[in-house]
Amino acid sequence: MQISPAITAIITGGASGLGEATARALAAKGAKTVIFDLNAARGEALAAELGGLFCEVNVTSDASVIAGLQKSRAACGQERILINCAGTGNAIKTASRDRATGEARAFPSAEFDKIVQINLVGTFRCIAQSAAGMLSLPPLEDGDRGVIINTASVAAEDGQIGQAAYSASKAGVAGMTLPIARDLMNENIRVNTILPGLFQTPLLAGASPNVLAALEASVPFPKRLGQPGEYAHLALTMIENGYFNGASVRLDGAIRMAPR
Numbered sequence: 001m002q003i004s005p006a007i008t009a010i011i012t013g014g015a016s017g018l019g020e021a022t023a024r025a026l027a028a029k030g031a032k033t034v035i036f037d038l039n040a041a042r043g044e045a046l047a048a049e050l051g052g053l054f055c056e057v058n059v060t061s062d063a064s065v066i067a068g069l070q071k072s073r074a075a076c077g078q079e080r081i082l083i084n085c086a087g088t089g090n091a092i093k094t095a096s097r098d099r100a101t102g103e104a105r106a107f108p109s110a111e112f113d114k115i116v117q118i119n120l121v122g123t124f125r126c127i128a129q130s131a132a133g134m135l136s137l138p139p140l141e142d143g144d145r146g147v148i149i150n151t152a153s154v155a156a157e158d159g160q161i162g163q164a165a166y167s168a169s170k171a172g173v174a175g176m177t178l179p180i181a182r183d184l185m186n187e188n189i190r191v192n193t194i195l196p197g198l199f200q201t202p203l204l205a206g207a208s209p210n211v212l213a214a215l216e217a218s219v220p221f222p223k224r225l226g227q228p229g230e231y232a233h234l235a236l237t238m239i240e241n242g243y244f245n246g247a248s249v250r251l252d253g254a255i256r257m258a259p260r
Contacts, residue, residue, distance in 0.1 A: 012084050014033075019083070025235070055071050060117045078136060116172070150192070194238075197252025
């Protein structure tokens with residue numbers, strides 16, 4: 001798909017991190033850029049900077065996603081690009097002992113469900129609603145009607161201690177990529193997923209220099225954290241290369257995560 005001012009792109013989680021970098025890259029290509037996020041202050045400021053639109057959206061809510069899509073489509077037209085970057089994580093062992101009392105504790109199911117609802121169900125909710133809207137569009141000259149890109153994680157394949165919920169949610173995103181691409185193949189909508197490794201995002205902003213140095217040293221090559229712009233570059237490649245479909249691609253400097 002050729003990115004141009006005629007194309008509307010929605011980025012969930014677009015107010016910061018990987019989503020922000022992708023929003024900037026799409027805007028630089030001329031696309032009408034729409035940011036879905038819960039952080040209204042950052043989202044409004046970024047949208048104003050890019051000449052785009054901000055919609056306050058909670059991806060765990062049907063009503064919120066639908067309202068965001070309605071606002072976006074009224075202002076910018078039906079989107080042809082959806083980038084799913086909204087997500088979160090936690091670190092809780094499946095079962096553990098309290099260090100002070102020795103009391104056994106189980107992973108609270110509500111905390112597990114929260115991560116799955118945001119990362120996996122939220123991603124699917126946005127895909128389904130956006131794809132339904134894309135069906136109203138005619139295919140472009142290159143045949144594409146729309147492109148959807150999701151964000152999983154290398155934790156989908158080698159999750160660490162305490163990442164059961166996070167890894168399960170991200171493995172679900174990777175696992176549903178091909179079936180969704182097949183669901184939409186006769187509608188000319190392509191679907192791909194990126195599995196980032198260790199990236200310089202707000203999630204790592206509070207880490208100490210020693211922790212960051214250790215993380216960088218763990219990457220085979222290049223020995224550094226990934227930059228959000230590198231994620232955005234791959235996202236644009238997936239959009240612009242019309243033969244990219246049904247793929248889940250690691251972007252990780254060849255890292256394979258250790259247990260901790």
